[in-house]
Amino acid sequence: MLKDKISPLKPPRTDAMSPGTGGTRLDDLQHTDPFNDTTRDGEIKESLRLDDGFIRNLNLNKLNQTQDMTCKKVEMKCDEITPVVEEEPQKQPSLESNREEERLDEEEDVTLEILEEMNRLEESFPILTTDYRLIDKIGEGTFSTVYKAEALNGIIKLGSDIWQSPPLKKKQKESATKKPKNPIVAIKQIYVTSSPNRIHNELNLLYILSGNSHVAPLLDVLRYQDQVLAILPYYQHSDFRDFYRDLSVKGIKKYLWELFHALDFVHTKGIIHRDLKPTNFLYDPFKGKGVLVDFGLAEKYNPLTASSNRSSNSCPCTSRDKEVISRSYTKRLNIKPAYPKQDQRPPRRANRAGTRGFRAPEVLFKCNNQCTKIDIWSAGIIGYSLLSRKFPLFNSPDDTDAILELALIFGFEKLKKCAELHGCGLVINLDKPDTMNGNLVKILHDLLAYENEQGCIPEDSVIHDTLKLFNETGDKFVRPIEPSEHDDSGAESFEEKLESYRDHKHLMELLYSCFIMDPSKRLCAKQMLKLPFFDELATNLDDEILL
Ligand SMILES: Nc1ncnc2c1ncn2[C@@H]1O[C@H](COP(=O)(O)OP(=O)(O)O)[C@@H](O)[C@H]1O
Ligand SMILES: [Mg+2]
Numbered sequence: 001m002l003k004d005k006i007s008p009l010k011p012p013r014t015d016a017m018s019p020g021t022g023g024t025r026l027d028d029l030q031h032t033d034p035f036n037d038t039t040r041d042g043e044i045k046e047s048l049r050l051d052d053g054f055i056r057n058l059n060l061n062k063l064n065q066t067q068d069m070t071c072k073k074v075e076m077k078c079d080e081i082t083p084v085v086e087e088e089p090q091k092q093p094s095l096e097s098n099r100e101e102e103r104l105d106e107e108e109d110v111t112l113e114i115l116e117e118m119n120r121l122e123e124s125f126p127i128l129t130t131d132y133r134l135i136d137k138i139g140e141g142t143f144s145t146v147y148k149a150e151a152l153n154g155i156i157k158l159g160s161d162i163w164q165s166p167p168l169k170k171k172q173k174e175s176a177t178k179k180p181k182n183p184i185v186a187i188k189q190i191y192v193t194s195s196p197n198r199i200h201n202e203l204n205l206l207y208i209l210s211g212n213s214h215v216a217p218l219l220d221v222l223r224y225q226d227q228v229l230a231i232l233p234y235y236q237h238s239d240f241r242d243f244y245r246d247l248s249v250k251g252i253k254k255y256l257w258e259l260f261h262a263l264d265f266v267h268t269k270g271i272i273h274r275d276l277k278p279t280n281f282l283y284d285p286f287k288g289k290g291v292l293v294d295f296g297l298a299e300k301y302n303p304l305t306a307s308s309n310r311s312s313n314s315c316p317c318t319s320r321d322k323e324v325i326s327r328s329y330t331k332r333l334n335i336k337p338a339y340p341k342q343d344q345r346p347p348r349r350a351n352r353a354g355t356r357g358f359r360a361p362e363v364l365f366k367c368n369n370q371c372t373k374i375d376i377w378s379a380g381i382i383g384y385s386l387l388s389r390k391f392p393l394f395n396s397p398d399d400t401d402a403i404l405e406l407a408l409i410f411g412f413e414k415l416k417k418c419a420e421l422h423g424c425g426l427v428i429n430l431d432k433p434d435t436m437n438g439n440l441v442k443i444l445h446d447l448l449a450y451e452n453e454q455g456c457i458p459e460d461s462v463i464h465d466t467l468k469l470f471n472e473t474g475d476k477f478v479r480p481i482e483p484s485e486h487d488d489s490g491a492e493s494f495e496e497k498l499e500s501y502r503d504h505k506h507l508m509e510l511l512y513s514c515f516i517m518d519p520s521k522r523l524c525a526k527q528m529l530k531l532p533f534f535d536e537l538a539t540n541l542d543d544e545i546l547l
Pocket of ligand 2 (some may be wrong): 141278279294
């Protein structure tokens, strides 16, 4: 029953953009484009897709021997990808087997370029092929490439808490006499340009975080010379761009429930993810299951180091007397905005790792006391993106613009106060700042209403569930009016309307809690999970009901 309520996903849009996999990450010094992931292998696939006939020919080993070396390589690889199976008498295909065939086609749908890339990896990493068979490339980021692979020789055993791997061949499933299917894994090839410390950090954190169904556990690590491969379970998931406009408020609820559970676990272990964004949270909207990946920028939060920093270089936000400090800064800064001509002060240094558009204000203001709350801010950005059905939500080219964007949304005064909290002065020289003063409902209305006016929202879209809740000015949700006693025709729909209204209201409450400027006042993941928005999930502890 709950399943129907929580997984109200409409079929993915056919006009969805090419899958964007991986994510660009920034380290503390580097600034790159985090959204370049939209131009990765998804596009390459489109331009180089081999037609079915060609693939079949390769599988049947019918390639002319005189073809060049490249084709020979491909022939070899394609044979590996679709091992020949004995022909069985043809059965009438069932819906289930159709779906499975689709999945198999997906496996076969590997481009020439990717096949060559996988071949190169296998050649340069000889021990890899002993236990793994590469199937496809599934993601590419600044510091790694991720491949889908089959684990051979029983080297990997997946626990029951891991989502089921897709079956390799329908016939394996049908025949009890056949060998049990091999587990499917994700192989993350960490680029050799990553520093040994960075690689060690990622692997170590993955190891520490093993044992929770919301975080991808480290199954194995392979090293050959300077190359390192991390082996994780493979999670079937959908690209965020394919479903973010189709999730109803119940679907958003389940997504965030999974996300905050993952964060709660990670934060309880004292780890900050630092790069929370949709590509790093693999979500299956049909199963309502999500798992957090990519701990390449994650770090252990050490409150002792943070507090021992207090004296000299520490951010004023660590002070117990924040109000007083903030006021004195305000006083000093408000005398006259002035800048030293030759500023001799050393630049402020703080970890800025993360992705633009998802960074909390304390990261933008280079606070050196960043804690797990920076992930809560990023979770809020994802949540607001889901509700406004807008992705990416922010697209600022640098941190200065990012601060301005936040100022326009939350109000200049609020941002100035936030800057002061972290010991920064903020001067914005726009004459008539037209800000939304933090009214997230109004912003939501304006975004959706504009899109609706442009005729960009299909009639049957779940977006209308949100649109019909606003008042005339769009700055509030309106509680539906109860039908009169005699008028019971719309009774059921009134209940539904009321539930939708409550869900939206509670979701906004959650988002406001994510966007509290002062990190010490921002709610933690555990508190988020206790908010009324999640009541119906919290009371139904039998999660399996969703599968
Ligand atoms: N365990 C996994 N199962 C399925 N896909 C995965 C898995 N791990 C990573 N991916 C895919 O690879 C992409 C890049 O992985 P990630 O760990 O984020 O690497 P990067 O550090 O390059 O961003 C992810 O966005 C996802 O699409
Ligand atoms: Mg990533």
